[in-house]
Amino acid sequence: MAEAAHRAAERAARESYGRLVAFLAARNRDVAGAEDALAEAFASALQTWPESGVPDNPDAWLLTVARRRQADAARRQATRKAGEAHLTMIADELGEGGDRGPIPDRRLALMFACAHPEVEPAMRAPLILQTVLGLTAVDIAAAFLLPPATMGQRLVRAKARIRDGGVPFAEPEPEELPERLDAVLAAIYATFTRGWTDPLDSGPERLAEEAIWLAQVVVTLLPDSPEAKGLLALMLYAEARSGARRDSAGAYVPFERQDTSLWDRAAIAAAEAMLHAANSSGPTGRYQIEAAIQSAHLARRLGGKDTWPAVVQLYDVLMRLSPSPVVLLNRAAALAEVEGPEAALRSLESIAGDKRLDTYQPLWAVRGYLLAKAGRKAEAHEALSLAIGLADDQAVRQYLMQQRAALADG
Incomplete structure (x- = not known):
C-alpha cells in the first residue's frame, strides 16, 4: 500500500501541481503561500495514504488539505495582527513615557496591567491571552474547556465591564505584582500549551519559546x-x-x-x-x-x-491543590501502570458526565488506551475513533489509527 501511495502522490505532483497551485492562489494571488500549503498537503498525503489508502480523487484530497493549511496560516496571521492592535491600544493607555516602570518586558507589563484586581478573576488570564498575546477565542476556550461561543461572550462582557467601569490600565507598582501573578502565570502556561500542541508552531516566533522567555522574565522580576x-x-x-x-x-x-x-x-x-x-x-x-x-x-x-x-x-x-478533570485524566493514565487499567477506568467514572469533555480529544485517546489495555476491544475501537476524529495534528491522528488497527491484531 505504501508503494501505491507514493506512486499516486508522484503522479499528482507531476500531472496536477501547476493546476492545484493556480486554484489555491486564485483568491489572494499569493503563489508562494499556495506552494507552501500544497507542499504540506503532499507531506500529509505521504503520511496518511499508506495507512488509509489512496483516495478516489487524490487531487480533491490535496486541494482540501492545502486549503485547510491556507486557512490555518491566515488565521494565525490575523490573530497576530489583532494581537498587535490590542497591544498598541493598551500601550496608549499605559502611556509612552521614558520611565517604563519596574517591568523590563513591555508585553509582560501589559499582562500585569490586564490582571487588574477589578477584572473578574476567572477572566484575567483569558483577557491577557486575547488582548496581549493575540490568541483567538477558539484557542482560549480550548485551554479552559469551554465552548468557543461561551468564551467569546465572556470576553466581550469582560471588556464591556472594563470600559463601563473605567478600570485603569496602568503598569502596577512592584508591591502589586504578587496579587496579579496567578493570572499572568496561567496565561503564560496556556500560551506554552497552545504552542506545544500545535504542529505548525515553528520558526523564530514559536509560542512555546515566547512563553518560556516570559516566564524567565517573571522569575527575574519576582x-x-x-x-x-x-x-x-x-x-x-x-x-x-x-x-x-x-x-x-x-x-x-x-x-x-x-x-x-x-x-x-x-x-x-x-x-x-x-x-x-x-x-x-x-x-x-x-x-x-x-x-x-x-x-x-x-x-x-x-x-x-x-x-x-x-x-x-x-x-x-x-488534585487537592488544583482539582480538574484534566488532572484526573492524567492520574488515571499513571494509575493504570500501578493498579491496572480497570482501576484507572473506575477512577474516571466521576467525570463520565462532564459535558466539557465531550470534545476533549485527550480524554478519548486515554480511554481508548485504557480500554485496549483491559482487553475491551469494541469499546476501545469506539473511543479511539472519537479521538481520531477530534485530533487536529495529522501525525497524532495517524498514530491513533495505528493503535486502532492493532486492536484487530490482538
Whole structure:
C-alpha cells in the first residue's frame, strides 16, 4: 500500500501541481503561500495514504488539505495582527513615557496591567491571552474547556465591564505584582500549551519559546516566587523533549518510545535546578507539582526507576491543590501502570458526565488506551475513533489509527 501511495502522490505532483497551485492562489494571488500549503498537503498525503489508502480523487484530497493549511496560516496571521492592535491600544493607555516602570518586558507589563484586581478573576488570564498575546477565542476556550461561543461572550462582557467601569490600565507598582501573578502565570502556561500542541508552531516566533522567555522574565522580576520558578521548570522539562516528539519522517512518537538521546540534557539540567530552587523558595503550588511529575517521568526513562507510584501520589497532591478533570485524566493514565487499567477506568467514572469533555480529544485517546489495555476491544475501537476524529495534528491522528488497527491484531 505504501508503494501505491507514493506512486499516486508522484503522479499528482507531476500531472496536477501547476493546476492545484493556480486554484489555491486564485483568491489572494499569493503563489508562494499556495506552494507552501500544497507542499504540506503532499507531506500529509505521504503520511496518511499508506495507512488509509489512496483516495478516489487524490487531487480533491490535496486541494482540501492545502486549503485547510491556507486557512490555518491566515488565521494565525490575523490573530497576530489583532494581537498587535490590542497591544498598541493598551500601550496608549499605559502611556509612552521614558520611565517604563519596574517591568523590563513591555508585553509582560501589559499582562500585569490586564490582571487588574477589578477584572473578574476567572477572566484575567483569558483577557491577557486575547488582548496581549493575540490568541483567538477558539484557542482560549480550548485551554479552559469551554465552548468557543461561551468564551467569546465572556470576553466581550469582560471588556464591556472594563470600559463601563473605567478600570485603569496602568503598569502596577512592584508591591502589586504578587496579587496579579496567578493570572499572568496561567496565561503564560496556556500560551506554552497552545504552542506545544500545535504542529505548525515553528520558526523564530514559536509560542512555546515566547512563553518560556516570559516566564524567565517573571522569575527575574519576582525571584522569591516558587510558583514562577515551578512554571519555568515545567516548561523547560517539556521543551527539552521537543526534538524527540517526531521521528525523521514526521511521525508522532509517544513519550515512552522517544529516543532519549535526542532530549536536550542542558534544558533538563536547567529544569532540575529551577525546580530545586522553587522547592526551596516557599510553599508548594500547582506548577511545582506538575514540574515534579515531569521530573519523575524523565527519571524513569533516563534512570530506569519505577516512578509510577510516585507519579500517582504527586497527582493526588495536585488534585487537592488544583482539582480538574484534566488532572484526573492524567492520574488515571499513571494509575493504570500501578493498579491496572480497570482501576484507572473506575477512577474516571466521576467525570463520565462532564459535558466539557465531550470534545476533549485527550480524554478519548486515554480511554481508548485504557480500554485496549483491559482487553475491551469494541469499546476501545469506539473511543479511539472519537479521538481520531477530534485530533487536529495529522501525525497524532495517524498514530491513533495505528493503535486502532492493532486492536484487530490482538
